[in-house]
Every structure is written in C-alpha cells, then in structure tokens.
Amino acid sequence: MVEREGSTPSPDTNPNPNPMQVTQSIPQAHVIPGITQGERSKHSLVEMAQLIASELQTSIDELRQPTRKQEIRSKRQTAMYLLKLYGGFTLTQIGGLFYKDHATVLHSCRVVEWDMLTSKRLRDFINTMKETKLLKSS
Numbered sequence: 001m002v003e004r005e006g007s008t009p010s011p012d013t014n015p016n017p018n019p020m021q022v023t024q025s026i027p028q029a030h031v032i033p034g035i036t037q038g039e040r041s042k043h044s045l046v047e048m049a050q051l052i053a054s055e056l057q058t059s060i061d062e063l064r065q066p067t068r069k070q071e072i073r074s075k076r077q078t079a080m081y082l083l084k085l086y087g088g089f090t091l092t093q094i095g096g097l098f099y100k101d102h103a104t105v106l107h108s109c110r111v112v113e114w115d116m117l118t119s120k121r122l123r124d125f126i127n128t129m130k131e132t133k134l135l136k137s138s
Helices: 045-055 060-064 070-087 091-098 102-118 120-134
Strands: none
Touching: 045 060, 045 070, 045 091, 045 120, 060 070, 060 091, 070 091, 070 102, 070 120, 091 102, 102 120
C-alpha cells in the first residue's frame, strides 16, 4: 500500500508507535574514554596504558604527544594494539586516551599486525606482554 502525503498511516506500517519506549541505556562510564574497564582486563584503560608504556621504556605522556617521530609513533601504535587486543577496550576509548580518532587506532592495529609478520622482535615483545604482564596481572 502506497501512502500519500497528508494521509493517515495504516497501523501496520509502524510497528513501534512510540519510539521513546525502545531506548537503550548506555552507562555513563562507557561514554568517557579512559574510565571504563575492558572486558578482558581488571585494569582500567589508563592503568594498562601506563603498564605498557613502562614496558616500552617510555611514559604515557610521551605516547600521547602529537609527534610523528618514528620511534614514538611505533611505540604508540604498539600500545594501541595491546590495549585493543588484550584490554578489550573500544577503538574510540583507546583513541580518546591518545587524542586520536577510532580510524587512526584501527590503522595502528593493522600496522602492528603487518609489522609482526616481519619482525620477530615485535612478535616476541607482544607475546611476552600477553603471557607475563597483561593477562596474568588481571
């Protein structure tokens, strides 16, 4: 049935007459990046980021700088990858911590995955973090 402008819609065309009844409540903690806990970790995003930064022999403040220097950029990308993979945080939450958007975090994760194919040192570091630091302390 085609409805014309100005006509009354038939009752079967709108199964939910009151759209306000179907609202999802989102806890406030999930809206603010860096506040929530990941699904796989007992640590907050900031606590995990500090742990990862110390293992990368840097500070979280240095990782949050908007620099494109290769050394800092690769450490930041590795931190983003570890937070996503083992922290269970969303791309938006991780991006909020590093002042990046979710697309940048996704790209960083893909870069690290690609680099792991050719860098045994990076693979070993990530496996060590997984086995001894991130999952064991949760």
